[in-house]
Amino acid sequence: MINPVHLRTLVEVVRLGSFAAAATRLGYTASAVSQQMSALERDTGVALFQRSARSVLPTEAAVVMTRHAAKVLTDIDTLMAAAARTHESTSQELRLGIFPSLATYVLPRILQNPAWRKLGIELRVSVAEPGQTIQGLRTGGELDVALVYQVGQSGLAWPHTVNRQWIGDDDFRVVLPAAWGIGPESKVAADHLSDMPWIMHHPGTSDATVIERLFASCNLHPRVVAYSDDFHASLEMAAAGLGAALVPELALLHRPPGVVVLDVPEIRLARNVFALLPKEQLTAQVQLFVELLADTLHKLGTTRRD
Template identity: 30%
Template sequence: MLDLHRLRLLRELRLRGTLAAVAEALSYSPSAISQQLAQLESETGVVLLERVGRRVRLTEQAEILVRHTEKVLGQLELAEAELAASLREITGQIRVAVFQTAALALVPAAVSALAVAHPGLRARVRQLDPEQALPALQARDFDLVVGEDYPEEPQPRLPGLTLRPLDRDPLRLAVPDSFAADGLADLADAPWAMEPVGTAPRRWAQGVCRSAGFEPDVRFESTDMLLHARLVETGHAASILPDLLWASIPGPPRLLALPGAPARTIFTAVREGAERHPAVTAFRAALADSLAALRGALTLDGA
């Protein structure tokens, strides 16, 4: 009989890439991880790891074991969900990763609602961009992720995860009052604030500008949209910002519509088998209620 704990370590190595990363995530020493995987090799009678320079790589046989381990863990996840659903009260904790604007606009009200409806459920929330959060969800560092997909720039769909749309969040052009601009093409020579190179929002925003016939002069790079909004407010840059941002800060500045009225999709993601876990269901419902309340109160010019 194969040892499930050792199979999980092999899966962790597949997801995290190095023995040191697995050891750090699980609070083991790298030597302890190596010993456990060596015992797994002995149990299976096949080579599972091969050296590639200073790193190790999973063999074909190891990949087979990881695929089956995913299925076993998925069944266990489903068992946990059904067990929790059989209880009268929702208790325990739910670990949530959420990107910045959703953390600011949605999480406080959602956590407050949970505290009233389910006092035995503790939410642990971390702000994290979807590029990092989804692999961490896959690795069981979180139970639920609130993420975003930009138009034509969806997050990679990782095996073992299920995504559910929460809402569409319009994207508009935020322009300082001092800029003489009535549309995107008028900002060809303007300074811009965008997210860093390599991120989905940056690729999308650059593509929008290029489709208007110019390469944006990006003078400010940050994942912090509050900074983007401040740069617009103080007259230093134009930016493309989502409506949800204005639910958490005063404003907005002057907003202009973009061609095609684009919107990003806000979604929640969980591991397969956990969709019906009561804690997941409760947090998703609290997020939806929080968003509905905001949408009713949030009215913007430039729509």
């Protein structure tokens, strides 16, 4: 069955002359466009393009239509209309489990991306922490895809029957009250922050254990004045002068005034973001959604630093 998403991508590749240009126009990565065209070639049973060697990266190479592609394009409107009718009747429902900061800052950007509307996915969303979301994959199959994070080697476990795909990393940053008078460009070692008031995760959680070990390894011994697993609450308390906090960059997209984001070389920690997909859910539409998610998170990562 020919995927209409691939046909629309084919039109842009031919019109613009390269996978990279089509990717920019459609909001995909160049590799995603290349994969779509390879899938279309498999579905049609013919080679549609001749890739030139004008670029170091194959996905950025200029492409030349073969006579088979020209034949396909002679009746492209008919093909797309027929495929669209089929696509409308086979639109895929996707039951998505997602953790709060990804739902707050990444998912809305995907839903506003023109590429999303072309995927033909009917989304059903459940926002929860990773442990609860993973249970949705286990218990009766309430979810089709789970988007989770892992800090270090924290104790998350998922069924062996699921496919795990890395989406990206959400780096932690040190946040200080601006009232402390330490500027964002200040050179501060971790042990300089020892004995200062800190807002920490609740003891016993997997994140707290990893952070405690990291702090101990760089001789940072915080004086805990608050426990909070809500990053927005931690940011507001830091802005009010209560203490320092360790907050992931996604939460910093809407940070309040009154806080300073500090780069401390010894404190390098990230939430590794993964998509967990049961093997039967690995359709072309779902794979394109995962690629769109990874691309959106990557673009946010290039713009959210000070």
